[in-house]
Amino acid sequence: MRLRNFNIGRHLRDRLHYSWMLLVLAITMIVPVALLSGLIYKSSFLLSEQSFFQILFSNQWKPLSGKFGFYPFIISSLWVSVVSLLIAVPICLLTAIHLTQYAKRWVLNLMHPVIDLLAGIPSVIFGMWGILVIVPVISNYIGPLFGKNISGYSILAGAIVLSIMIIPFILNILIELFRHIPTELKETSLSLGATQWQTVKFVLVKKIFPGIVSAFGLGMSRAFGETIAVLMVVGNVVHVPKGIFQPGYPLPALIANNYGEMLSIPLYDSALMLAALILFVIVLFFNFLSRLIIVKSNIHN
């Protein structure tokens, strides 16, 4: 009798756990749908008055007269994330190859906490570092080098700060990829007389090329959505930037900077939510594509 009670208790507990897990799964799967529909709902107020493409390609940003053109912000976002990716790509690739193919044990032991720590630093601190170090360096050294007299708050500053932020993220994926390459592949190449660098260049990189592309895709989407650190150093001037030394005003910064007044101007909140929606869709698209490449190329198996 006692044994049976005990059993009922166990199975009841099992059922309860099962129900809670199922509920949790359902709730988490609803989150992306909720995100999407919430943002669509809020931005529908603006979209019912103005056409989407007009908003996307207009560079008139005058909230007070109801003109919301996202073009300058989207172009700024592209500038910042592409330049940051250009900085991060060679550094990440070379470091990943170094750490997985060449480096000695102590370098690995040293770099592991470095990458971990870098990945954990909050974005405000990156932003502050940008203001304290990167902005003065650009204003005093890099600017004059190109014959420009600038404040330093520029696309370049945002891109440099961003690149340091996305490096640990990309690097972790790349190291994982390089580690999963079968050793035989490398040994075959080396035994045929190729140098180590030739092996890396012609065999290893070729083998995981789709993975490398998707790692950078993920890094790009991370860069596209980063807010606070970029906002602090990029200058925030509404215009279509034409070079890396000009200030910019990326999409996330637009949302973050104007939340205070968005409820006092008609349609302003709707416009900002549309900005968030655009950001969400772009990032989701990049992520989706990159993850799909990883899954399709079966790198992890």
Added chain:
Amino acid sequence: MDLRKIEEIFFRILMFCSTVIIAVSLIIIIFSTFYKGLPHLTWEMISKTPKGGFYFGKEGGILNAIVGSLYLSFGATILAILFGLPLALFLNVHIAHRRKLVNVVRFVMDLLWGVPSIVYGAFGFTIMVFFGIRASLLAGIITVTLFIIPIMVRGIDEVLQSVPRGLHESSLSLGSTRAETAYKVFLKQSVPGVVTAILLSFGRAIGDAASILFTTGYTDHIPTSLSQPTATLPLAIFFQLSSPIPQVRDRAYAAAAVLFIIILIISILSRFFSKRYQKNKINF
């Protein structure tokens, strides 16, 4: 010399340089934060809330932000554990045999992980307006929870995947229920990894500014209930850094040093845990 040799050496140097660049960037970040922050990190800074004239450089400290940040991230982490841990166990124990479904869930989690925190912030704000909630600690906790759930689930999931399949089968064959297999076998096997994943999520929660910009508000008082707005460290740094008064900016540096110390503690703790509990693991 052979051209191939030159190429080899050239790229070796480049690779070494890029590794050094990464390490040096971290050192510069740490150094500049502490160099600027530590001189202003007085006892008053961390033991007092802002007094009148604080934002003109008069007395007070950032206790409100420190306590607010801790409330927020502990609340969010606990909520996220309640959701994330069962979900990760569910994937690896209950529905582990349904590969397709598990992969879809993992895929969605990865997608959610990639969503920028500002989007969560904007979404949280939309919900707040919809339900008529004011900017408060509760709204912040909910937003941050949504934001860290995917990080936690993927973190824990990654560890659980390494639990040997045979252990799963033997546990079930001995008559344990699936819940017992999940919590008593899988969880026990992967404690260090789970703790690390939780600490990582906690670090994300305490460091993120964009998701709470809309949702927590900002106040000089320490919140006494969930419905009150609260200050947080990242926002304290962000707001005070934009002040034209040097004394106020100095406080931002001090606040950044505090935040950095918290992040360092989290990082050291997670290393400690993964080293210490590694011993209890059964080796196959």
